[in-house]
Amino acid sequence: MAKLSNLKASATHRVIVYGGPKTGKTLLAGKLAEHFKVIYVGLENGHATLFQLPEEWQSNVEIVNLPDTRSYPIGIETVLKMIKGKVVVCEAHGKVACMACKKAEADTIEIDLTNLGSDTVVVFDSLTQIAASAMANICKGQPDDYKMQTDDWGNLAKLMEIFLSHIQQAAYNVVVISHEVEATTEGKKNVLVPVGGSKNSSRNVAKYFDHVIYAERKNKRHIFASGTDYATTILTGSRTKVCMEATDKAEEASLLAIFKPELYADRVITKDAKVTTTVSATTSSILERLKAKK
Numbered sequence: 001m002a003k004l005s006n007l008k009a010s011a012t013h014r015v016i017v018y019g020g021p022k023t024g025k026t027l028l029a030g031k032l033a034e035h036f037k038v039i040y041v042g043l044e045n046g047h048a049t050l051f052q053l054p055e056e057w058q059s060n061v062e063i064v065n066l067p068d069t070r071s072y073p074i075g076i077e078t079v080l081k082m083i084k085g086k087v088v089v090c091e092a093h094g095k096v097a098c099m100a101c102k103k104a105e106a107d108t109i110e111i112d113l114t115n116l117g118s119d120t121v122v123v124f125d126s127l128t129q130i131a132a133s134a135m136a137n138i139c140k141g142q143p144d145d146y147k148m149q150t151d152d153w154g155n156l157a158k159l160m161e162i163f164l165s166h167i168q169q170a171a172y173n174v175v176v177i178s179h180e181v182e183a184t185t186e187g188k189k190n191v192l193v194p195v196g197g198s199k200n201s202s203r204n205v206a207k208y209f210d211h212v213i214y215a216e217r218k219n220k221r222h223i224f225a226s227g228t229d230y231a232t233t234i235l236t237g238s239r240t241k242v243c244m245e246a247t248d249k250a251e252e253a254s255l256l257a258i259f260k261p262e263l264y265a266d267r268v269i270t271k272d273a274k275v276t277t278t279v280s281a282t283t284s285s286i287l288e289r290l291k292a293k294k
Contacts, residue, residue, distance in 0.1 A: 012118055012173045013211060015176070015210065016205065016213065017177050018177070018178040018213070019180055019214055020216065021179070026046045028254075029123045030052075033057040036121045036173070037119055039123070040062065040064065040125065043130065044068075070132075074094045075132075083113060088108050089109045116173075120172065124177065126176075134197070135156055153198055167209075168207075178196065181193060183200075193206065211258055213226045213255075214226075214236050225245040226242050226244045242258050242264075
């Protein structure tokens, strides 16, 4: 048994960034390329957003494109193999140990996440599509209008738990991007949480991460929040008390507040009335927007 006083804080971080579409999630993660090597595992062609980065930053980004679709749900298969050890992924199909590409001597990418240094960040974009890929695999061979049964939902939960538990224990830096869903907590409260499978599964996604960041558009700006008390109906939090919503209007929010805290020594939780009141005014409108989609 080790004493807490003898242990050191982890040198790496596990972060989830979630929110609605076009709220700046991918670019936020991509900007880490200013100081880190970034391995971008994309399932939604989101890497096009990264062309907004300065050219010198782009050279620090390696793209692993997984062309995941409902009829070709390769995403879940590849990421589950990727998080467990060294793999070789073909560029054409996003498949591990693709025999067709090996025979044709086509281009491949060798990835070993388990041996990465703290100078690298792995970005998975997105958890939403990974869950969709898992669902498509479970329903393979079924008609298009097939409705998942109880056992299917159970299998989906197992696949997502495998992925997320490996992320939770990852010794490397990782950022997972997801979208938002309104879920009901055990206390019968409606809260925005990251998508990670079914609504029931999504309620528990945050527990696998050190930092949970919410993204939204407000007053023509991308706003990111990580403070535990940001809003009662939006799940956010940081185990190192990083408070991204405390960013000055003239300064852009950055994940470097987490990955390079020495650059953001003032970005800790404070009881700032301005932050609290600004948030509460927009929370109800976000929930109404989600309900309108149903």
